[in-house]
Amino acid sequence: MDDPLVQTLATDPRKGAQQLYQQIQRRLAKQAAVEAAFQERLHYERPFWSRGQRVAGIDEVGRGPLAGPVVTCAVILPPDFDVPLVNDSKQLTAKERERLYPIILDRAEAVSIGAASPQLIDQLNIYQATRVAMQRAVLGLGVAPQELIVDAMQIPVDLPQIRLIKGDAKSASVAAASIVAKVFRDHLMASYDRLYPGYGFAQNAGYGTAEHLAGLAERGITPIHRKSFAPVKKAMQIE
Incomplete structure (x- = not known):
């Protein structure tokens, strides 16, 4: 905020200049809050x-x-x-x-x-x-x-x-x-989506969405399904 250009805006009475000054204020305040929160997350390290x-x-x-x-x-x-x-x-x-x-x-x-x-x-x-x-x-x-x-x-x-x-x-x-x-697993599940289409793995990452449950009902289970989880057990019984 002590930048000379910003200080010039602060004293400029024109409406546009004041709007820009307030926008810069908000952006810098947001950046300062993000930085402060990050520094707090280094507390244990x-x-x-x-x-x-x-x-x-x-x-x-x-x-x-x-x-x-x-x-x-x-x-x-x-x-x-x-x-x-x-x-x-x-x-x-x-x-x-x-x-x-x-x-x-x-x-x-x-x-x-x-x-x-x-x-x-x-x-x-x-x-x-x-x-x-x-x-x-x-x-x-x-x-x-x-x-x-x-x-x-x-x-x-x-x-x-x-x-x-x-x-x-x-x-x-x-x-x-x-x-x-998270990113590693999402990429992996997107690869599985190409290998086992019809379950929506690229979108749902394997969670039990409506598309995934419909795929289980229509296509049955795949080698990457967790057989001990209730919806998968149910699909196996239907098969």
């Missing part, structure tokens, strides 16, 4: 960075769908990471997630994906399969973290863990992991 330690954020996507794997991601951000738009993936549009995805991959110190197949989900249950997928993501990191920040889960690895409710909204590392996991 900073103590480790100050000691020269690495901390990894871990999140998952795909616990609720009827088809496809549950996908997890572990991300280690560097202390100079500064991408204020990185937030809980659910708070972002698909376009924003797609734009942030390569930025996170480029600027993160390490990124790792873990997955649990529909077969493993059926074998263990969705909660335990998610823990296995998170374990795979952590063990797949190219560098070892000293601490984990996890979105409300306990991962079976021998590392200290900070467990946060809605961690993807409270930690930038978990938020980055949530974005990568």
